[in-house]
Amino acid sequence: MFYRTRVSDAVIRRLPMYYRHLKELEKAGVEKISSKELGKKMKFTASQIRQDINCFGGFGQQGYGYHVSDLRKHIGDILGLERSYRVVIAGAGNIGGAVANYEGFIQEGFKVVAIFDKDPKVIGTQIHGLTVKNVSGLSAWLKDNTADIGVIAVPAGNAQAIADCMTKNGIKAIWNFAPVDLVLPENVFCNHVHLSDSLHILTYMMNEDQLFQRIEERNHGSDVRI
Amino acid sequence: MFYRTRVSDAVIRRLPMYYRHLKELEKAGVEKISSKELGKKMKFTASQIRQDINCFGGFGQQGYGYHVSDLRKHIGDILGLERSYRVVIAGAGNIGGAVANYEGFIQEGFKVVAIFDKDPKVIGTQIHGLTVKNVSGLSAWLKDNTADIGVIAVPAGNAQAIADCMTKNGIKAIWNFAPVDLVLPENVFCNHVHLSDSLHILTYMMNEDQLFQRIEERNHGSDVRI
Numbered sequence: 001m002f003y004r005t006r007v008s009d010a011v012i013r014r015l016p017m018y019y020r021h022l023k024e025l026e027k028a029g030v031e032k033i034s035s036k037e038l039g040k041k042m043k044f045t046a047s048q049i050r051q052d053i054n055c056f057g058g059f060g061q062q063g064y065g066y067h068v069s070d071l072r073k074h075i076g077d078i079l080g081l082e083r084s085y086r087v088v089i090a091g092a093g094n095i096g097g098a099v100a101n102y103e104g105f106i107q108e109g110f111k112v113v114a115i116f117d118k119d120p121k122v123i124g125t126q127i128h129g130l131t132v133k134n135v136s137g138l139s140a141w142l143k144d145n146t147a148d149i150g151v152i153a154v155p156a157g158n159a160q161a162i163a164d165c166m167t168k169n170g171i172k173a174i175w176n177f178a179p180v181d182l183v184l185p186e187n188v189f190c191n192h193v194h195l196s197d198s199l200h201i202l203t204y205m206m207n208e209d210q211l212f213q214r215i216e217e218r219n220h221g222s223d224v225r226i
Numbered sequence: 227m228f229y230r231t232r233v234s235d236a237v238i239r240r241l242p243m244y245y246r247h248l249k250e251l252e253k254a255g256v257e258k259i260s261s262k263e264l265g266k267k268m269k270f271t272a273s274q275i276r277q278d279i280n281c282f283g284g285f286g287q288q289g290y291g292y293h294v295s296d297l298r299k300h301i302g303d304i305l306g307l308e309r310s311y312r313v314v315i316a317g318a319g320n321i322g323g324a325v326a327n328y329e330g331f332i333q334e335g336f337k338v339v340a341i342f343d344k345d346p347k348v349i350g351t352q353i354h355g356l357t358v359k360n361v362s363g364l365s366a367w368l369k370d371n372t373a374d375i376g377v378i379a380v381p382a383g384n385a386q387a388i389a390d391c392m393t394k395n396g397i398k399a400i401w402n403f404a405p406v407d408l409v410l411p412e413n414v415f416c417n418h419v420h421l422s423d424s425l426h427i428l429t430y431m432m433n434e435d436q437l438f439q440r441i442e443e444r445n446h447g448s449d450v451r452i
Contacts, residue, residue, distance in 0.1 A: 005434055095320070098421075201242060204306055
């Protein structure tokens with residue numbers, strides 16, 4: 001799903017989880033942790049964790065465990081968090097506002113440098129210390145300024161036009177919240193947040209027992225018929 | 227990660243994606259699709275798709291392909307979307323507002339029945355036709371009303387208290403947006419949205435080439451030293 005990556009999706013998906021848990025451990029003052037203990041905390045096996053970390057050339061010493069802050073920094077480097085990113089947001093609604101105001105991002109080197117919207121009632125208002133600009137000026141702004149990541153938080157119908165404008169003006173990475181698959185140039189990276197997927201996983205969990213009860217009843221029923 | 231599920235995380239994670247793609251196909255008027263075509267669209271193999279669907283007792287006819295709307299309905303049933311859900315939101319900020327206003331949810335049977343906040347400036351305002359209530363009344367409200375899903379969209383420091391209040395008053399499923407791991411009773415399901423994970427996957431993709439260049443240089447360097 002994460003096209004063109006050298007490492008499997010499953011491993012990539014676990015990296016931010018390691019990062020989060022290690023940050024928590026670091027905050028709690030834990031200095032050292034074994035892969036077994038980290039695995040227990042994260043509900044992974046120790047060998048899974050060692051394998052994942054070894055995808056990136058190995059780290060730590062056999063039988064010694066990991067230095068929490070060193071491993072947190074190592075995973076952060078793998079995730080590209082040792083550098084900073086200039087972020088442009090299109091759409092100053094709930095999602096755009098949530099991204100702009102998310103405090104954790106600032107600590108990690110994500111700097112929101114401009115927010116655009118098309119609603120005259122929203123243009124000119126302040127979000128996180130930035131004045132919301134008219135989206136008609138996005139192209140011109142991107143010609144005069146640099147940005148690393150474009151956040152698309154506009155309605156589905158406007159998302160492709162915003163993506164086109166961003167990528168034509170040098171944006172190489174899109175974080176897309178609009179519920180639509182974007183068509184992007186080959187050299188542009190994109191990660192899509194589907195909030196509904198997360199909600200559907202929750203409803204799956206809520207209903208799994210009844211689901212398998214129905215499946216078993218059906219299977220039993222067909223056995224009887226045979 | 228999705229504790230206590232009978233089917234692997236990876237399969238569960240793909241179910242909402244199937245649902246989304248099938249909904250799009252249905253909307254586009256496509257009546258039939260082979261697992262090969264669906265696989266191509268979703269960047270999965272045909273056999274992966276057949277295997278995933280077979281986890282739930284099988285569906286469709288060998289060599290015939292799938293009826294798009296039947297399969298969409300089948301996956302929807304697996305995801306528990308054939309029923310409706312009453313949703314209570316704690317936190318009327320950006321995230322709470324985004325959930326309340328997300329139009330797709332309404333079509334799928336999610337009905338936001340109450341929104342709570344603790345900010346006097348926000349209490350009494352309207353979100354999606356609902357008057358934001360004082361969170362001090364959450365417990366009493368839950369005693370008098372039923373809800374299936376509790377959305378936690380409050381700051382990290384308040385999330386556990388809200389979760390406790392919800393679960394003590396009969397909520398069996400929590401959709402948590404607060405950046406904190408909740409301690410919940412065993413019979414409560416929870417799915418956690420970590421927005422930062424998604425952003426970190428994007429930065430990983432942006433930096434992967436340079437990362438492996440560094441790893442190769444390091445490996446080469448150590449060869450030389452040997």
